[in-house]
Structure formats: C-alpha cells, structure tokens
Amino acid sequence: MKGLLLKNCTFLDSSAGGVYCEGGRIEKIYRGGEPAVPPDAAVVDANGGTVLPGLIDSHCHPFEYSWLKRNLDLRGTSSVVALRLRIQAGVLRAKPGEWVVGMGWDQEAFPGRKMPAKEDIDGVSPANPVAVTRVCGHVALLNSAAISRLGLGSRTGPLFERGQGGELTGIVKEGALTEVGASIPKTAEELASGLQAVESEGARLGLAALHTIVSPDGFREELAALALLATEGRLALRHRIYVPPDSLGLLGEGKLGPKLAGPRARINGVKIFADGSLGARTAALREPYSDDPSNSGLLGYGDEELAALVERVDSMGQQAIIHAIGDRAVEQAIGALSRVTGATNPRRHRIEHAGLIPRDLRSRMARHGIRAAVQPCFVTSDTWAQERLGEERIRDLYPFRSMLREGLVASGGSDCPVESLSPILGVWSAMTRGGIVPEEAIGMDEALSMYTSMAASNGFDDHPFAEGSPADLTLLDSAVAGMHPALFRKVKPFATVVDGVPVHSYGFG
Numbered sequence: 001m002k003g004l005l006l007k008n009c010t011f012l013d014s015s016a017g018g019v020y021c022e023g024g025r026i027e028k029i030y031r032g033g034e035p036a037v038p039p040d041a042a043v044v045d046a047n048g049g050t051v052l053p054g055l056i057d058s059h060c061h062p063f064e065y066s067w068l069k070r071n072l073d074l075r076g077t078s079s080v081v082a083l084r085l086r087i088q089a090g091v092l093r094a095k096p097g098e099w100v101v102g103m104g105w106d107q108e109a110f111p112g113r114k115m116p117a118k119e120d121i122d123g124v125s126p127a128n129p130v131a132v133t134r135v136c137g138h139v140a141l142l143n144s145a146a147i148s149r150l151g152l153g154s155r156t157g158p159l160f161e162r163g164q165g166g167e168l169t170g171i172v173k174e175g176a177l178t179e180v181g182a183s184i185p186k187t188a189e190e191l192a193s194g195l196q197a198v199e200s201e202g203a204r205l206g207l208a209a210l211h212t213i214v215s216p217d218g219f220r221e222e223l224a225a226l227a228l229l230a231t232e233g234r235l236a237l238r239h240r241i242y243v244p245p246d247s248l249g250l251l252g253e254g255k256l257g258p259k260l261a262g263p264r265a266r267i268n269g270v271k272i273f274a275d276g277s278l279g280a281r282t283a284a285l286r287e288p289y290s291d292d293p294s295n296s297g298l299l300g301y302g303d304e305e306l307a308a309l310v311e312r313v314d315s316m317g318q319q320a321i322i323h324a325i326g327d328r329a330v331e332q333a334i335g336a337l338s339r340v341t342g343a344t345n346p347r348r349h350r351i352e353h354a355g356l357i358p359r360d361l362r363s364r365m366a367r368h369g370i371r372a373a374v375q376p377c378f379v380t381s382d383t384w385a386q387e388r389l390g391e392e393r394i395r396d397l398y399p400f401r402s403m404l405r406e407g408l409v410a411s412g413g414s415d416c417p418v419e420s421l422s423p424i425l426g427v428w429s430a431m432t433r434g435g436i437v438p439e440e441a442i443g444m445d446e447a448l449s450m451y452t453s454m455a456a457s458n459g460f461d462d463h464p465f466a467e468g469s470p471a472d473l474t475l476l477d478s479a480v481a482g483m484h485p486a487l488f489r490k491v492k493p494f495a496t497v498v499d500g501v502p503v504h505s506y507g508f509g
Contacts, residue, residue, distance in 0.1 A: 003027065003041040004471070004500050007034055009051040010479040012445060019051055021471035021500035029467055044505055049494050050480045052448065053465045054208025054472030055423045056455035058373045059352055059413030061213050062202075063222045064103070064137070066194025068417045072102025074132060079110050080120050087132065088124035096127045099184050103133040103417065105141070108279065108384050117163075118143050118170030131180050135418060136277035140177050142170045150183060158298060174276050174298060181217030191218075191225035192234075198421075199236040203504035205422045206493030208472040209238035211373070211413065211459055213271050216244040223247075227259035235264045236503045238472070240459040242271040242321055245309060252316060263470075263499075268459060269319030271352070272309060273300045275329035278388050283326035283355065290390040297326050307336040310349070314340040319347050319460075321373065325355035327396075334361060338368040345369030350458060353378070354403075354410070356389065358396040362406050371409040371458055374398060374450070376426045377419040380434035394437060400430055400450075401440045411458040412450030423451045424491055431485040444480065444488065471500035 003022035010016055017031035020041070028035050072090045077083045083105050090100040107115050121130060121143050129146035133139070147153060147168055152160065161171040172180065202210060214222040223243070229235045241260060243251065248270065250256050260267045276282025276298055281289055284297040301309065306322075313320040320340075322333040330351060337349045350371035355378070357365070365372070379398050386394045403410045412426050419425075430447040433440060456462045463469040475495040480488060495505035 002038040004497065004502065005037050005041050005043045006046055006051055006473065006475055006495070006497075007043060008048060009046040009475065010048055010481070011051065012448070012481055014479070014481045016048075018046070019473060021473070021497065024471055024499040026467050026469050026471050029465075042502070044475065044495050044502065046475055046494065048479050050476040050478065052474045052476065053452040053456070054496070054498065055206045055451045055474045056209040056211070056411070056459065056461075057202070057207055057413045057416070057421065057423060057451070058211045058411035058455040058458050059213065059375065060210050060416040060421065061137075061215070062195055062198040062210060062416070063191055063215060063218070063225075065417040065421070066191070066198050068103050069197065070194060072100070072132065073104055074102045075104035075135060077105045077109065080116050083116060083132070084121055084124055087121050087130055091125045091128050091130075094128050098128060100125060100128045100130045101132065101184060103137070104135050105132060106135045106279065115169070115171055116141050118147065118168070131184070133177065134280060136279045137418060138177070138276040138282050139171060139173050139280040140180060142172060142180070144170075146180070150180065173280065173282055174273070174300065178217045181215060186218055186221050188221050188224035188228060191221055192228050195225055195229065196234065196236070202421055203236055203496045204493065205424070206474040206476070206496055207237060207421070207423060208474060208496055208498050208503075209240065209459070209461070211242065211268075211455070212239045213242050214244065216246060219244055219247050223256060223260065226265050230262060230265040231259055237498060238263070238461070239265045240268045240461070241265060242269050243267060245270060245272060248312065248316070251318070269321055270313045272306070272313075272320060272322045274306060274322050274324040274333050275299055275326050278325060278355065278382060278385060281388070284328040284332070285326040285356070286328045286331070289388050290393075291387045296328065299329060299332065301332075303332055303335060306332060307339055310336040311340055314347055314349070317347075320349045321352050322350075323352045325353045327356040327358060327361060330354060330357050330361050334364050334368070334370060337370050338364070341368040341370060343367075343369060345371065348458060348460065353415070356393060356397050357399065357403070359402070362399070362403060362408065366407045371411070372403065373411045373413055373458060374400065374403075375413055375415045375419060376400065376429035376447070376450075377414060379436055380429045380432070381419060383434075385436070397437070399437070399440045400442050404442060404446055409454050409457060410450060411455035412447070413455070424489065424493075427451060428485055428489040431488070444483065444485075471497060473497040477506075
C-alpha cells in the first residue's frame with residue numbers, strides 16, 4: 001500500500017478536512033480541498049466522522065481478558081445459585097482433575113451481598129479444583145479440591161479467610177491469588193493466540209495502543225508470547241508493557257529486553273501493588289470502611305519496603321506504576337515516589353487507579369509531578385461506593401475535574417477485564433459519572449485527552465497530532481464536537497490506523 005487517505009473528516013474544532021499517511025507517518029493534515037495523493041493510495045471516506053490521534057488504553061490486562069474469554073465468564077452472575085450452576089457447566093466440560101477457572105462474580109449483586117464459600121460449590125465440583133476470581137481480580141473463591149491441590153489447609157493470615165470454626169472458607173485475597181494462578185498451566189502459543197483476539201476487539205473499539213500489564217503469576221509465558229508476536233510482525237497494536245517486581249532480576253540481566261524494545265512492543269516499567277480494591281474491602285484507607293468499621297483494608301508493603309522497591313526500579317531506568325486505590329495506599333505511594341521524582345518526575349512514575357485522593361494528596365502529587373492512570377468506568381460501576389466510604393469521603397473518589405484543574409496528568413484506561421475495553425464508554429463515564437459527584441465530571445475534549453495526549457505521555461509516546469508524527473489514528477463514525485454525552489455513548493469507531501495501516505475499518509476501499 002503506497003499510502004492511506006482519510007478524507008471527508010471532521011476535527012474536534014469542527015473544521016473539515018482529512019489526513020494522508022505514508023511510510024508510517026502523517027504526511028499531510030489538510031483542511032478544505034483534498035490533496036493530490038498517489039493513484040494506488042488506499043482511501044477511507046469518513047463521511048463527516050471525527051478523526052483523532054489513536055486512542056490508548058493506559059491500563060489493561062489483555063492476557064487476563066483472553067483467559068476470561070477461554071474460561072468461565074462470570075460477569076452478571078446474580079446469585080450464589082447462579083454461580084454454582086455456571087461452575088457446574090464448566091465442570092461438565094472439563095476432564096476429571098482438570099482445573100476449572102473463571103472470573104467476574106460480584107457478591108454485591110447477590111441477595112444479601114454475602115461472600116460465597118467453598119461449601120456453595122463443592123457439591124458440583126468434587127473431582128475438579130475450582131478457582132473463580134471476583135470481578136476486581138483481588139479475591140478468589142476456591143473449592144475444597146483446589147485447597148487440597150494447593151496445600152493451603154494450614155495457611156493463616158489475612159489473605160486466607162477463615163470462618164468462626166477456624167476452617168478455610170475458600171476465599172483468598174491479594175497475593176494469594178498469584179500462588180493460585182501459578183498452578184494453572186499456560187503456554188506462550190495459547191497466550192499469543194488469545195492476545196491477537198483481544199487486539200482484534202481493541203481495534204474494533206478504536207484502540208491503537210495498550211498499556212499492557214502482564215501477570216505476576218504468568219509473566220514469563222506472557223512476555224514470551226509478546227516477543228513471539230513482535231518478532232514475527234504479528235502485533236496489530238502498540239503495547240507498552242509493565243512487568244511485576246518478581247521479574248526485576250531478569251530485567252536487570254537484560255534477558256527481557258531485546259525482543260521487547262521496539263516500536264510495537266516495549267517494556268516501559270514495573271507494576272507494583274500497594275493495596276487491593278474497594279469492592280473486596282482490601283483497598284487501604286486512612287479511616288475504616290463505613291460499612292465495615294473493623295476494617296481499613298490491606299497494604300501490600302511496609303512504607304520503607306515500598307520505597308526501597310521504587311528506588312530500585314528507578315535506578316534501573318524503569319517507570320514505576322503503583323496500584324493504589326485507598327487514600328492510605330495513595331499516601332504511601334506518594335511517599336515512596338517522591339523520594340525519586342524530584343520536582344519534574346523524569347521517569348514519569350505514576351499511580352494506577354488513584355481512587356480516593358483528597359486535596360492534600362492531590363497537592364502532593366502535583367508538587368512532585370506524580371502522574372495518574374485512572375479508569376472512568378469505575379465511577380459508574382462502583383454503585384456501592386458511598387456505602388464503603390460515606391457521604392464525605394466519596395466526594396474525593398475519582399475526582400477527575402479536580403485532578404486536571406490542579407495540574408495532574410491523568411490518563412484513561414479500562415482495567416479490562418474488570419471493565420469494558422471500550423474507550424468510548426470510558427470517555428462517556430468521565431463526562432457523566434452516572435450522576436455520582438457530578439461536579440467532578442469533565443467535558444468531552446478533556447475526557448478524550450485522557451485517552452490520547454495524556455495516555456501517550458504516560459507511556460512515553462507523546463508525539464503531537466501533526467505532520468511527521470507516527471500515523472496512529474482513530475476515526476469515529478460521527479462528528480462529535482459539542483455532542484451530548486448520551487449520544488456520544490452510541491458513537492462507533494469507523495476505522496483504527498496504526499503506523500498508517502488500517503487494523504480495523506468499516507469503510508476501506
């Protein structure tokens with residue numbers, strides 16, 4: 001293909017024109033008359049649709065999503081009975097002794113909102129170990145066969161829930177999930193195939209790049225899958241890769257780098273967990289949960305331990321991204337990052353999710369140039385958040401407007417498979433917030449910037465939307481400038497372009 005012309009486009013400023021790409025770069029951005037292009041150039045007629053820089057998901061788990069697609073998708077499960085029936089269906093498809101796994105249940109949707117227990121599922125899975133993860137990814141339910149297979153019977157501590165009689169309930173939390181995941185077989189070839197399916201979906205949704213978080217329990221196989229696809233030129237999207245702390249030894253020895261240092265797949269940094277999730281009540285809070293006064297959540301590290309890990313990551317020239325949702329965890333993350341950021345934060349260290357961040361924490365983030373990667377869909381899906389935090393604290397939960405007004409760089413993402421991979425839904429959620437603390441809603445231009453310029457900057461890809469820049473573009477099917485949020489939710493990506501090549505298009509030719 002000699003070049004690619006996107007014609008009859010609308011820009012966000014409502015002007016009309018188009019974009020011509022050649023050699024992987026934007027050759028010409030024009031307004032008004034159509035430029036002369038080679039006769040063999042491919043042409044996409046936008047019919048007035050909006051052209052944007054390629055949309056980016058700055059926090060997602062594509063390997064976990066592909067795993068979910070291959071196993072039990074438990075999202076939307078409405079009761080323990082329904083959970084048991086779905087697990088039974090998985091058991092019937094499995095061989096005796098084979099793992100049955102899935103993700104997506106949420107006790108908040110169950111009558112009584114009670115956590116399930118192993119007794120709820122043992123009867124339908126006597127010969128198969130079962131591990132099904134809550135929608136947040138921070139809690140899992142194991143059956144008795146899985147507890148026996150993993151040798152967990154004598155485990156104690158806050159990660160292994162026990163009932164009043166002292167028996168394991170089957171609920172395990174946080175770091176214990178890594179041990180469970182490591183016991184489930186995976187291959188690089190299977191992971192590569194699954195990743196390509198997720199890329200195809202991402203391209204259909206308008207995504208040109210993913211900030212790909214690899215799993216603590218399967219990072220070797222997942223990195224091998226990425227390296228395989230990158231080497232063979234089979235990656236459709238760009239991947240900015242974040243590895244777990246357990247991979248630092250390999251990273252320091254240079255064993256992860258050569259095949260994952262190119263324009264399509266590049267290791268950017270290290271993902272660190274400071275706490276858990278609000279849904280599982282494991283996010284670390286300064287004050288106890290309003291609906292569980294004996295609980296303030298869990299920290300993954302001591303203060304000095306986290307600071308030492310961040311300093312190690314920084315000294316290796318890597319970007320540290322710290323999962324922190326509760327205000328105690330955000331405070332701890334700021335303390336650790338501020339030791340290495342100086343005033344400008346050249347490594348662009350950031351806090352993932354940055355859930356509960358009152359003004360004092362936002363001020364400290366701004367002072368040290370600490371960035372954030374947020375998930376707008378959390379606002380509209382965490383319908384129980386006020387019960388967890390109360391009327392006062394919820395005003396500082398995902399405060400997008402305040403973050404941007406106070407000078408923070410806050411990129412947008414999905415945390416897929418926790419939420420939909422769709423950036424359109426993410427932008428819509430940032431604009432509407434489902435009516436929750438509506439004063440923190442932002443306009444369309446700001447919301448789109450979270451998925452374009454801010455996401456690009458957070459991943460070290462901050463090229464302007466200009467001639468000579470990489471030709472990563474998203475073409476929407478409508479002129480969206482000034483559009484009402486209710487209508488924007490219905491907008492569809494018409495084409496997605498990476499390096500000047502359509503990886504998805506309804507109007508190619």
